Amino acid sequence: MVFLAGVISINAGEVITGTVGAGRTIEEGYAAARACAISQLAVLASHLGSLDAVKNIVTVNGYVNAVAGFPDSPKVINGASDLFVEVFGDAGRHARTAIGVPALPRNALVEIQMTVEI
């Protein structure tokens, strides 16, 4: 089992910042979650040599920088979940939480933490 650190949403070296429901849309959140997932796959590939060693995505904990009462964090975190299923098929399915929070590191829009079986 590999326990990966949380990664924040970064694209081309720039943090994707902001708050869903206050200037950021669900679609932008979805793209940010996808960016987190791509970063995690890069960490995994670098750590394992190749993604072929991944047996199963086990857990994904997704945190969305969102306004109070935002009800759609699952739609945002789908940006990560969909990517894992695209890449790994059924082995990309996972147990998940999707939580709205008021503050992420560097004002990131999304953070993803995950556990992978190798």
Add this chain to the structure above:
Amino acid sequence: MVFLAGVISINAGEVITGTVGAGRTIEEGYAAARACAISQLAVLASHLGSLDAVKNIVTVNGYVNAVAGFPDSPKVINGASDLFVEVFGDAGRHARTAIGVPALPRNALVEIQMTVEI
């Protein structure tokens, strides 16, 4: 080890919504946490065939939709913890977090994510 996805508070097919400290009481939160725990047991029973296969509840992460500064998330998440001890006795004891958050999926009052040893 079985890693269960987070489940939100649902009763008879309806999401139990709201915010503790803003229209919802600790007691209502407790009942919502208990509803989450019942859902998790149903998932486990369906996955394992029977709850007899459960050796130990290992971790419970409880998230309470609450106002800023709400100090009593443990009293809310006790609704889940108490149920696990009722059902499994000492094997129902677990390592826990109980965190207040501003936003849960579908505006749910409580979400519970857990890990179980089988």
Add this chain to the structure above:
Amino acid sequence: MVFLAGVISINAGEVITGTVGAGRTIEEGYAAARACAISQLAVLASHLGSLDAVKNIVTVNGYVNAVAGFPDSPKVINGASDLFVEVFGDAGRHARTAIGVPALPRNALVEIQMTVEI
């Protein structure tokens, strides 16, 4: 693998309370995170007989009671991470999340939950 419950920031029997960004500084948060880490080591030492049995700190989930938009939860949770590295050296390095939340038990400033390999 040992799954430890979340512990809140306590010093000499008193909860270290408050909110970073609203009356509490990053430095006070750092000290609170360090206090959480010390409590966790005390739990571990009491559970295992000695800290010599610790092979590796695996995961640390840090929650900071913070105002919305607070970008520096990693600087706060470093109070725990730095201590683990001081005590265990390389074996103290871990996969981490550092999240800002609006509400912790007993209005604590910081909560740390962790997993340890023995």
